[in-house]
Amino acid sequence: MPYVPHTPEDIRRMLGVIGAPSVEALFAEITPEMRPQSFDLPAGKSEMAVLAQMEDLARKNAVNHVSFLGAGFYDHHIPAAVDALSMRSEFYTAYTPYQPEASQGTLQAIFEYQTAVTRLTGLTFANASVYDGGTALFEAAMMAVRHTDRRKLVVCEAVSPIYRVMLGSYTANLNLELVTIAHKSGTCDLAALTKALDSDTAAVVVQNPNFFGTLNDFSALFAAAKAKGVVSVISVYPVLQSVLKSPGEMGADVAVAEGQSLGLPLSFGGPYLGIMTCTREMVRQMPGRMVGRTVDTQGRTGYVLTLQAREQHIRRQKATSNICSNQALCALRALMHLCLLGEVGLTRTAEISIERAHYAAERLTAIPGVQLLSAAPFGNEFAVSLPVNAFQVIDKLTTRGYVPGFPLGRYYAGLENALLVACTEKTSKEQIGILAEMLRGILA
Amino acid sequence: MIPDDLKYTKSHEWAKLEGESATVGITHFAQEQLGDLTYIDLPKVGATVTSGAEMGSVESVKAASELYSPVSGTVIEVNNALEAAPEDVNQDPYGDGWMIRVKLAGAPEGLLDAAAYAEVCAAEAH
Numbered sequence: 206m207p208y209v210p211h212t213p214e215d216i217r218r219m220l221g222v223i224g225a226p227s228v229e230a231l232f233a234e235i236t237p238e239m240r241p242q243s244f245d246l247p248a249g250k251s252e253m254a255v256l257a258q259m260e261d262l263a264r265k266n267a268v269n270h271v272s273f274l275g276a277g278f279y280d281h282h283i284p285a286a287v288d289a290l291s292m293r294s295e296f297y298t299a300y301t302p303y304q305p306e307a308s309q310g311t312l313q314a315i316f317e318y319q320t321a322v323t324r325l326t327g328l329t330f331a332n333a334s335v336y337d338g339g340t341a342l343f344e345a346a347m348m349a350v351r352h353t354d355r356r357k358l359v360v361c362e363a364v365s366p367i368y369r370v371m372l373g374s375y376t377a378n379l380n381l382e383l384v385t386i387a388h389k390s391g392t393c394d395l396a397a398l399t400k401a402l403d404s405d406t407a408a409v410v411v412q413n414p415n416f417f418g419t420l421n422d423f424s425a426l427f428a429a430a431k432a433k434g435v436v437s438v439i440s441v442y443p444v445l446q447s448v449l450k451s452p453g454e455m456g457a458d459v460a461v462a463e464g465q466s467l468g469l470p471l472s473f474g475g476p477y478l479g480i481m482t483c484t485r486e487m488v489r490q491m492p493g494r495m496v497g498r499t500v501d502t503q504g505r506t507g508y509v510l511t512l513q514a515r516e517q518h519i520r521r522q523k524a525t526s527n528i529c530s531n532q533a534l535c536a537l538r539a540l541m542h543l544c545l546l547g548e549v550g551l552t553r554t555a556e557i558s559i560e561r562a563h564y565a566a567e568r569l570t571a572i573p574g575v576q577l578l579s580a581a582p583f584g585n586e587f588a589v590s591l592p593v594n595a596f597q598v599i600d601k602l603t604t605r606g607y608v609p610g611f612p613l614g615r616y617y618a619g620l621e622n623a624l625l626v627a628c629t630e631k632t633s634k635e636q637i638g639i640l641a642e643m644l645r646g647i648l649a
Numbered sequence: 650m651i652p653d654d655l656k657y658t659k660s661h662e663w664a665k666l667e668g669e670s671a672t673v674g675i676t677h678f679a680q681e682q683l684g685d686l687t688y689i690d691l692p693k694v695g696a697t698v699t700s701g702a703e704m705g706s707v708e709s710v711k712a713a714s715e716l717y718s719p720v721s722g723t724v725i726e727v728n729n730a731l732e733a734a735p736e737d738v739n740q741d742p743y744g745d746g747w748m749i750r751v752k753l754a755g756a757p758e759g760l761l762d763a764a765a766y767a768e769v770c771a772a773e774a775h
Contacts, residue, residue, distance in 0.1 A: 489688070514688065514708035523706075523713075 270603065271636050273565070275586045275627025276416065276611040277338065277365050278477075279466045281444060281554060282631055284545045287468045291538045301533035303494065305509045312508035315496040315533065318540040325446040326460035327453020328482040333494040333531035338463025339371035341479030342410065342440050344526055345459040346372060348483065348490035349408030349436035351525065356381050358408050359401045363388040363415035364440065366616035372410075381407075388617075390579040391417030391588050399429045406433065408459075412440040413449065417613070417625065418562075418586030419579055420449065427456040436487070443467050443480065443539075444558065445584050447551040452482075459483045468542025469535055478535040489515060492526030554630050558585035561628035561637065568641035569626065574648060578613075578623055586627040588613060588620075592648060595624040601647055607640055650677035652743055656719065656757065657766035658701075663743065664719040664760060671720045671757065674747045675707065675738065678770045683709040686735040691716075691748055696724045698751060700758065705748075707738070716748070720757045726750035 211219075216228065225231050232240075250258070272280065291297065295310065302308040319331035335341050346358050358376070360369060362385050373383060382405075386397045393415060402409060409430050414420050427437040439457045441449075444466045452460035464478030465471070483491055489512070497511030517524035546554065562585040569575050574592030591598060595612045602609045614621035628637070655663045661679035665672040680686065688708040698704045698718035705716040727749050731737060738746035761769065 489690070514713040519708075519711075520713045523715075 270606055270608050271640070272608040273610045273626045273628065273632070273640065274608055275418075276625055277367065277463055278471055279442075279444065279558075279585070279627060279629050280471055280631055281466050281558075281629050283468050283470065283542065286545055287538055287541045290541055291534060296534060296537055298534075301531065303510055305507060309508055311533065312496050312510070314537050314540060315494075315531070316498055316508050318536045319496060321540055321543045322443070322462075322464075322480050323482050325443055325451070326441065326457075326462070326480075326482040327451030328457070328460055329485050330488045330491065330495070331480070331482040332491050333496055333533070334464070334536040335479035335481060335493055335528055336532060337475060337477040337479045338440060338461065338465075339365070339368040339479075340528075341461035341463075341481045342368045342438070343372050343375045344479075344481060344492045344528070345438045345461045345483075346376070346408050346410060347526070348459055348487055348492070349438060350379075350381065351490050352436055352487060353407045353434060355405050355407035357384060357403075357406045358382070358410060359384045359386060359398060359406055359435075360410040361386055361388070361393045361398055361412065361415070363391065363393050363417055363419075364410060364412040365416045368412075368440065388415075388417070391415070391623075392419050392579050392581045393421055395421070395423075395426055399426055402430055402433050402435050404433060406430075406435045408436040408438045410438045410440075413452075414442060414445065414584045414586065416616075417578065417588045418583040418627070419581040420584055421581075422450055422455065423457070424450075424455045427458075431456065442584070444551065445555050447548065448555045448559070449584070458487050464532075464535065464539045467539035469538055476532060476535055478532045478539055480539075488512070490525055491515065493528040494531050555585070557630040558628055558632075561585070561630070561632045561634070562587060562626070564634060565626055565628050565632070565637045565640070568637055569644065572641065572645045572648060575644070578620075585629060586625060588623050588625050590620075591622045591624055594621055596621070598624065598644065598647065602640075602643055605643065607636075607643060609640055609644065651763045651767050651770070653763045655743065656760035656762065657769075658717060658719045658760065659769050660717045662717060662719045664757065666753075666757065669753055670725065671722070671751050671753055672747050673719060673749050673751060674742055675716065676766075676770075677742050678773075680739045680742050680746070683707060683712055683714060685710050686738050689731045689735050689738065689748070691727050691731070692724050694724050694727055698722060698724060698749075707735075718751070719760055720751050720753055722751040722754040724749050725752045 302311055315333045322331045335344055358381060360383060384401055386394055386401055398409060411423055430437045437457045438459045439452045441460055441462045443462045443464060460482050462480040464480045469477060495511050496508055498508055501507045513519055515525045517529055566587050569589055570577060575589050578588035578590050595614060599609055599612055610624040610626040613623040613625050655665050657663050661676045663674055663676050686707055686709050691705045692698060700718055700721045702718060703715045704718040707714055728747050
């Protein structure tokens with residue numbers, strides 16, 4: 206849509222319709238001291254000048270690095286059809302229309318998305334999505350608080366620190382007790398987690414693979430939680446769900462995920478996708494929109510928003526959440542991505558990513574002084590401890606076009622020498638070889 | 650549709666007092682105002698309810714409303730059939746649509762008789 210400002214004539218006519226003598230008169234109620242004293246804005250620019258300035262800014266982005274960064278966000282190949290289809294004007298809009306009489310296509314797409322993500326997590330219900338993986342995890346924890354009417358959340362320290370910061374911020378004024386169970390060399394301390402559960406605990410919150418990339422079967426923990434009336438909340442990585450035991454198989458009550466790895470390009474802060482799924486027992490506590498399939502008076506299939514009595518336009522302050530929208534376009538891209546890859550494609554993506562990571566781990570740990578942080582099984586991401594500070598290694602290699610991974614010391618005190626390395630199907634063996642040789646070189 | 654043998658609240662719940670216990674539901678007027686019910690959230694057996702305090706909620710196709718207990722006491726029975734068939738409340742609010750049975754903590758106070766409740770409905774219908 207072109208940017209067309211109001212002309213003086215437009216403004217004059219609009220003022221005429223509402224009967225205001227001037228724009229100044231419209232804002233008369235705002236006292237002068239409450240108004241900005243000045244606007245520090247440059248004069249208007251031509252389209253050509255704006256474009257040139259933006260291109261200059263864009264050139265400052267380093268886009269040609271070989272990157273082994275992951276830490277919750279992964280550079281998977283996105284089929285070209287995802288861009289082509291999602292940019293169709295029927296879908297590419299800032300506003301998601303939900304009215305069933307006008308939006309059967311949009312509602313069907315969301316319904317199909319819900320179906321797809323429940324198949325990934327092995328749970329029964331999904332909502333139409335929330336903003337991102339962190340928001341989804343917070344909302345899942347709040348589902349547990351409402352469901353149990355308890356105030357304590359037991360959180361594994363190996364859950365993404367970004368999510369844990371969000372959880373802390375969102376719950377800071379909600380009179381909840383957050384209990385964090387320390388990780389053990391990048392693995393979850395299942396015994397300590399189990400021990401921390403009691404009759405005041407609303408939820409146990411874990412992640413698979415965890416932030417360090419290691420894999421867990423949480424079945425026993427979730428069974429222990431169930432026995433104490435505690436809700437099991439798990440955050441997962443959708444791509445690896447094609448090859449890992451699902452949250453449903455482990456007995457989780459709520460499973461959430463960051464959906465970025467399903468057809469969304471990496472960018473500073475999104476837009477990303479919060480996937481939320483749950484059991485039938487929890488569905489009334491689900492926040493946000495949900496689409497259901499039904500039949501009309503003539504028996505024809507139709508799609509509608511369902512269970513809306515949970516939402517704030519009906520429930521007001523007692524709604525399950527203040528979320529009343531979803532990431533419709535991102536959800537649509539995730540659905541397209543899943544449909545284009547299919548079960549076989551997604552499984553192959555996961556398998557190749559895991560193979561590459563295991564090859565990288567082998568190459569990196571062959572370097573003297575470099576070893577895996579933990580002996581636990583991992584997927585497409587692993588942590589190594591280096592004989593030197595990881596931040597320095599990253600700085601040195603980044604100037605040579607290689608980002609070797611994420612510095613775990615940024616979030617975990619004591620792990621300043623630890624590097625978190627991720628691979629996807631886009632990571633080549635040659636790139637892994639070059640990384641290993643560069644690292645060997647600077648450690649020699 | 651306001652049976653004489655029941656007691657009522659201004660918030661449209663009814664209570665059938667039976668010695669030490671009471672059966673509780675919502676009135677015909679309430680279900681008519683709400684429209685087709687889709688979900689009813691009730692307290693669990695063993696829960697304590699307090700006269701005038703929230704005890705659950707009902708959802709219909711057009712609204713969600715809180716339920717307020719007409720009596721104080723302990724829940725001894727819950728009509729679990731309503732989970733699968735909330736429409737029972739629409740079809741038979743004083744019979745199959747009963748919600749909970751409460752062991753009374755004391756003599757109920759402040760309830761309306763049928764005539765007084767009829768006036769409440771008449772005033773709200775305008």
